[in-house]
Amino acid sequence: MLNVGIIGASFARDAYLPAFAHIKGARVVALASGRLESARAAAEPHGITAVYDDWEKMLAEHRFDLVCIATPTVMHAPMALAAISRGAHVLCEKPTAMNAGEARRMLDAARAANRLHMIDHELRFNPTRARIAEMIHGGDLGDIRHVNITNIGASWADPASRPKGDWWSDASMGGGRLGANGSHQVDMLRWWLGEPASVIGQALTVLPDRVDPRTGEAWTATADDLSHFTLEMRSGALAQVFMSGVAATNMGNETQVFGSRGTLTLSNSDEKLYFAKAGESFKDISLDDPNASLEGLNAGIWNVSVLAALQELTGAIIEDRGLRRGASFVDGLRNQMVLDAVIASTAGRKWVDLDMSGAV
DSSP states (O other): OEEEEEEOSHHIIIIIHHHHTTOTTEEEEEEEOSSHHHHHHHHGGGTOOEEESOHHHHHHHOOOSEEEEOSOGGGHHHHHHHHHHTTOEEEEOSSOOSSHHHHHHHHHHHHHTTOOEEEOOGGGGOHHHHHHHHHHHHTTTOSEEEEEEEEEOOTTTSTTSSOTTOGGGOGGGTOSHIIIIIHHHHHHHHHHHOOEEEEEEEEEOSOOEEEOTTTOOEEEOOSOSEEEEEEEETTSOEEEEEEESOOSSOOEEEEEEEESSEEEEEETTTTEEEEEETTSOOEEOOOOOGGGGSTTOOSSHHHHHHHHHHHHHHHHHHHTOOOSSSBOHHHHHHHHHHHHHHHHHHHHTSOEEOOOTTOO
């Protein structure tokens, strides 16, 4: 039986713990959060009695086979390095780290300790997005010429929509749209299209002046609430990603893939995948995720896809094998290099070339 520890309560409550209830051979024995009441609220419905507001104490008092990290980005590297040093395999939320240097140290430590390592880019385990990967790699779309991805929301549009101290709005904590959503988009594009060669983009704070909705106190956001970038892939394809949390209307996530022989469209509003061969009309080729109907899993592609990701990781640990699917810390490092390049492009207002040869 694998002993699992979780650091971070919110995503544990929504996704990890409901998923682990369906995984034989693994049990969550302890959970830590910055607030003890949050740890208790997440853990108690699942019969977990070992709760902490000190993650280091939790690691010291248990022997974990696997540690899952779902915390503000600034804590990813310290927590991953500490868990690895105590012999645990690690699942870390995205973005991987604050920068590529931290991501490199995480990868090197996991390799030196011979521990499995995964970044929770769970959409790699979503059947619809896997179908897109298969169609691209199988040649159904021909040569991929360009990809457009938009993620438009209104959750940050009101200056009073975020409380003071919100880490998602704090650049020093690793908050912002680029890391929260852009990391997923970069990983998906690399999965589908191969490595990027160059990037240009911006990570912007459109609404820095904020008001706490409870107290009315003014405060300043420093993380990006709007980011966009264009990737020039080594294949020659162009991929454009535009993400905003400050629109007046929520328009969700839209993905379009344009090839020489066909086009794909996917909207997360209905999760319908449509395919049109050249000269023909679009046809619905959507897939259902069989895990979506399992008892206890919360709705939504993020919560559901975590189960298959955890099944792969725990299966690899139990079977003493490498990962067959999913994003490793190598992918995490390469994704982080792209995010770092967007930040550099924002400052320099120019294209930034990418060299992934050392990220192996």
